[in-house]
Amino acid sequence: MPAVLEFEKSLVELEDKVRQLREYSRSQGVDVSHGIGLLEDRIAETQTQLFANLTPWQRVQLARHPDRPYPKDYFQRLLTDFLELHGDRRFADDQAIIGGFAKFDGEPVMVIGSQKGRNLKENVRSNFGCANPEGYRKALRLMQLADKAKLPILSFVDTPGAYPGIGGEERHVAEAIAVNLREMFKFQVPMIIVVVGEGGSGGALGIGVGNRVLIMENAYYSVITPEGCAAILWRDASATPQAAEALKLTSADLLRLKLVDEIVPEPAGGAHREFDRAAELLGQAIRRNLQELRALSPAEWVAQRYEKFRRMGVFSEPEGIRP
Amino acid sequence: MSLFKKRAQYTIITPPAKKEIPAGLWLKCKGCATVIYKSKLEENLQVCPHCEFHYPLTAAERIRLLSDEASFVEMDANLTSVDALAFAGTGIYPQKLAESTAKTGMTDAIVTGTAALDGRAMALGVMDFRFLGASMGSVVGEKVTRLTERATQERLPLVIATASGGARMYEGMLSLMQMAKTSAALAVHQDAGLPYIVIMTHPTTAGVMASYATLGDLLISEPGALIGFAGPRVIKQTTQSALPPNFQTAEFVLAKGLLDRVVPRSQLRRELSLYLQYLAQAK
Ligand SMILES: [Zn+2]
Numbered sequence: 001m002p003a004v005l006e007f008e009k010s011l012v013e014l015e016d017k018v019r020q021l022r023e024y025s026r027s028q029g030v031d032v033s034h035g036i037g038l039l040e041d042r043i044a045e046t047q048t049q050l051f052a053n054l055t056p057w058q059r060v061q062l063a064r065h066p067d068r069p070y071p072k073d074y075f076q077r078l079l080t081d082f083l084e085l086h087g088d089r090r091f092a093d094d095q096a097i098i099g100g101f102a103k104f105d106g107e108p109v110m111v112i113g114s115q116k117g118r119n120l121k122e123n124v125r126s127n128f129g130c131a132n133p134e135g136y137r138k139a140l141r142l143m144q145l146a147d148k149a150k151l152p153i154l155s156f157v158d159t160p161g162a163y164p165g166i167g168g169e170e171r172h173v174a175e176a177i178a179v180n181l182r183e184m185f186k187f188q189v190p191m192i193i194v195v196v197g198e199g200g201s202g203g204a205l206g207i208g209v210g211n212r213v214l215i216m217e218n219a220y221y222s223v224i225t226p227e228g229c230a231a232i233l234w235r236d237a238s239a240t241p242q243a244a245e246a247l248k249l250t251s252a253d254l255l256r257l258k259l260v261d262e263i264v265p266e267p268a269g270g271a272h273r274e275f276d277r278a279a280e281l282l283g284q285a286i287r288r289n290l291q292e293l294r295a296l297s298p299a300e301w302v303a304q305r306y307e308k309f310r311r312m313g314v315f316s317e318p319e320g321i322r323p
Numbered sequence: 324m325s326l327f328k329k330r331a332q333y334t335i336i337t338p339p340a341k342k343e344i345p346a347g348l349w350l351k352c353k354g355c356a357t358v359i360y361k362s363k364l365e366e367n368l369q370v371c372p373h374c375e376f377h378y379p380l381t382a383a384e385r386i387r388l389l390s391d392e393a394s395f396v397e398m399d400a401n402l403t404s405v406d407a408l409a410f411a412g413t414g415i416y417p418q419k420l421a422e423s424t425a426k427t428g429m430t431d432a433i434v435t436g437t438a439a440l441d442g443r444a445m446a447l448g449v450m451d452f453r454f455l456g457a458s459m460g461s462v463v464g465e466k467v468t469r470l471t472e473r474a475t476q477e478r479l480p481l482v483i484a485t486a487s488g489g490a491r492m493y494e495g496m497l498s499l500m501q502m503a504k505t506s507a508a509l510a511v512h513q514d515a516g517l518p519y520i521v522i523m524t525h526p527t528t529a530g531v532m533a534s535y536a537t538l539g540d541l542l543i544s545e546p547g548a549l550i551g552f553a554g555p556r557v558i559k560q561t562t563q564s565a566l567p568p569n570f571q572t573a574e575f576v577l578a579k580g581l582l583d584r585v586v587p588r589s590q591l592r593r594e595l596s597l598y599l600q601y602l603a604q605a606k
Contacts, residue, residue, distance in 0.1 A: 164553030
């Protein structure tokens with residue numbers, strides 16, 4: 001049984017009706033194509049309306065939709081010859097971040113991705129996509145290998161955040177993220193980041209520095225969860241939708257703030273409704289960006305990454321407000 | 324040595340009964356509950372003479388502690404924060420900024436500049452927790468970045484005294500991206516072969532911790548400082564387990580191998596001078 005979000009209900013109800021009509025038509029041998037046609041028009045209309053007016057909080061819910069494609073689902077559709085490489089060579093193989101060699105359009109790349117599970121068993125393994133220091137250190141090791149092998153790096157981000165655990169603190173998760181941030185500015189290869197679901201703060205940024213940062217239409221990227229922000233600033237969990245609004249965490253907000261380069265469109269109704277189509281759209285965006293980046297030199301990749309993040313921030317100086 | 328000697332000294336006063344002490348001249352120590360004169364505390368670099376509890380220093384006090392007299396030349400003092408997100412639309416952020424400025428006389432949570440200690444030049448940044456919990460917004464990120472770039476350009480060692488409650492939530496993702504921006508500048512500084520020293524003060528956490536506070540060649544902390552990425556309450560809630568004793572204190576993280584040294588404030592100036600001396604060939 002697929003999960004249905006509150007605001008998706010009207011849509012799903014209409015779709016159920018179509019299914020029932022089809023069933024009826026088949027079992028009774030009656031032609032109901034006219035009725036189905038009408039209903040399908042209404043579905044399209046409802047969908048358009050619904051998605052044109054989604055609140056930021058609803059988008060967060062879509063980004064966390066349990067049926068949403070995860071990085072691995074895109075790996076399966078966009079990559080061939082994926083060879084997962086394990087471990088940080090120090091402590092563990094953190095399955096919250098996976099990665100390895102792969103081919104995109106037949107060309108070798110290094111791919112990194114957050115990993116969420118579809119069920120409890122998978123989630124125990126991948127810790128619900130919340131990485132420990134080992135995940136970041138494994139990602140660093142793989143990116144360093146990519147740098148050595150001159151392979152472009154593709155990073156697929158979908159994490160609620162780094163795991164806030166005792167062990168993570170004892171093994172210096174902050175340092176693991178910080179070192180990744182610093183080192184990601186040094187690699188002499190093209191780097192493309194795609195936020196495909198949740199962009200959970202520093203835990204996302206820890207694998208999120210690139211020449212291009214793409215975000216899927218219904219993904220979000222935020223400095224803090226709306227729940228966390230509501231608890232701290234409003235001291236009230238019911239203020240979560242307001243916090244989601246205030247944080248400017250949607251793809252459109254982030255594009256406006258020049259913190260992401262491009263929004264990758266999703267199939268009508270969200271990526272979870274059509275995995276293949278979602279992957280196709282994402283593949284097109286990656287392909288185009290990678291082609292553009294391949295035209296640059298190693299020094300240019302490094303300089304471009306620096307310049308891109310160097311400009312981020314808004315403040316006032318006597319001459320006026322920058323940037 | 325008394326570094327903060329603006330106030331008159333009350334040397335021979337014997338402590339009178341509590342009710343006779345004029346309010347505002349004394350406080351009950353957070354560490355040992357002893358009643359101590361504020362003047363005494365000030366003479367002792369804001370450290371309790373009885374239990375060594377380290378009270379916070381203002382940025383100005385710490386700059387005086389860590390640099391030669393009158394050597395500090397401030398940079399980018401004119402940068403101020405703006406409500407770029409129109410956060411929640413009610414002007415709360417500008418109001419918070421104004422309150423912090425009124426309270427501290429500072430324009431944001433960090434003061435940066437060039438200075439010298441025992442004649443050795445350095446680029447120095449000092450955060451001040453009183454200003455919005457020393458949260459990192461665009462101004463903090465920009466000032467750290469410019470300071471680091473300046474250090475690279477002039478081939479100076481970089482010294483940053485950190486404190487931070489985390490991200491400047493009112494600046495949303497602009498705030499998060501300062502982690503990347505500051506780290507980018509540090510990548511260049513590092514590749515230039517220049518040394519970077521971090522002095523963590525209470526508390527150093529979250530986004531600052533996961534960027535420039537942990538990228539130093541030397542990671543030093545003051546005693547008793549809270550040092551961590553996630554907040555202890557969040558960790559407790561998420562893991563549903565009891566936290567180890569002294570979890571996330573400077574002493575705890577030192578024992579876990581995450582710091583070079585925990586240094587009492589009375590020794591800090593002398594030790595920083597020594598670090599700069601030992602690292603002097605890296606330039
Ligand atoms: Zn005391």
